Amino acid sequence: MNECCDWTKNDPLMLAYHDNRWCQPCHDDTELFAMLCLEGQQAGLSWSTIIHKEAAIRNAFDGFDISIVARYNEQKIETLLRNPEIIRSRAKIRAAVRNAKAVQQIVSSGEFKSFDDYVWHFTEGKQIVHHLKKLSEMPAKDELSETVSKDLKKRGFSFVGPVIGYSFLQGVGVIDDHLDGCPCKAEG
Template sequence: MADQQSEQGAKRERDPVTGLLEGDDGNQRCWWHGGLDDYQKYHDTEWGWPVDEDRRLFEKICLEGFQSGLSWLTILRKREGFRAAFANFEFEKVARFTEADVERCLNDSGIVRHRKKIESTINNAKRAIELKAEFGSLAAYFWSFEPSPENRPEKIDFETARTLGKTAESTALSKDLKKRGWSFVGPTTVYAFMQSMGMVNDHLEGCCCREPVEQARTDFTRPVPL
């Protein structure tokens, strides 16, 4: 998570040992939101909560691709612009985009104007249609790569969290997506997607969101292929 001091004042300081940061409400949270209001809201209400909605899954994996080389906060603050530019990430609609749509996006200051990433989103929409036809839903496909409990760290402390840039499961998912023609889906990008969509719970021990997220994952009904 990149430092955003230049974007919105000074960030709060995390505890150097636990990686936790205390908010105005007295709650301890993972450090990476830096106390920024919009970033903290994302941390509390989205990151790590399990998702089985195809549109949201497609949106997130595309936005993770756009993030490559940037910070997630940059993408988060442009998310509404991306939704407007890419038909709210309804992949059946995005798959029908033409070269005119590529040019329109390249002239849209509300998004990251990167031709290859724009073209990748259109390509991946076509591949998403194929995945849905094969598995019944994108959710059924993606959740089939959820790590088993025995392959997860026993404890997600600050030291462990900093080692989780990619995993065997994210590497396997990345490899399979690439085989199916997807692009901008490297293992690190895919692991960030898995973290955010709740396929793993990487909230730190002591974070006020860790237990609620874990309970949500326990209660979550995993989608299965049709």
Template sequence: MQRCDWAGEDPIYVAYHDTEWGVPEYDSRALWEKLILDGFQAGLSWITILKKRDNFRAAFAGFDPNVVAGWGEAEVARLLGDPGIIRHRGKIEATITNARAWQGIEAAGGFDQFLWDRVGGKPIQNAWANRGEVPTSTALSEQISKDLKRAGFRFCGPTIVYAFMEAVGMVNDHVTTCHRHAEVARLG
């Protein structure tokens, strides 16, 4: 079975690639979680985040943005002492800020709609022959990044946003030789 080369041989990566990456996600809370995790990944490898994902979920109240939005310095201090997550003050504080921004977008029509409207409600179907062809950002990820920042989000630059778009299936960037390319395309 052929898959995208980035998945390698690590069972965690392979499972993520084969069951999650690129599958269209329409749940507002789950979309927020994935954007937050992509922000924490900045400067690190994605496998680091995957291995700590359950710890992140426990530390951040199941990624319930309505809970996280009410947090302050006591929770920041607690999280900075948690060895199970990435202990980066800026990213932790941004998560709280982003929860509040999420609430505003959610109340105004839904975080899911906010994102999916930018791709016409369905995934962009790319047809890359190899990973070297896949961009790290696009004009669309730059625009979404600007829109998120205008709404109050942090740690959501164009590269983070593009990786997020790939992860949540807003774009299908499985290479055409990967067994998941056609499967994910059908989900769109």
């Protein structure tokens, strides 16, 4: 294992996430929404916790179908709060519902054709490839994540601070922070 994978801690699920999803450009609205919610679920926890609960979280949240999550009512929220397989935080569950409604608003406003168009407009559709030599060079947030966070909050999203925003941008491939020399690194 090279230093690029040190954060996977020899964990097969974390390694699979690193090798197959992390920093890989995503253009699917449902998956973009799912990753935003999963990153919000991570607040105060480790990404490993989320990865190990991911299948259960996705199942409990109806595959993160935006139109379904946007219609969750108090009864559904209470059902989720009783599910021991997921992160049982009322604030995080409410954030997912609120964020689903905000995604719908972005699309219905006509300003963007899709959530994908919205997410990628910040970089004009281009992936930002950082050239990092070691993990300690990787920031927790940057100017882009500050901008994205501010805009998301303005549009009614929650659990989208700049640190969560940065992790989200990595998770959906807007930012590629694989270390130089990592076989998963994008060209550029």
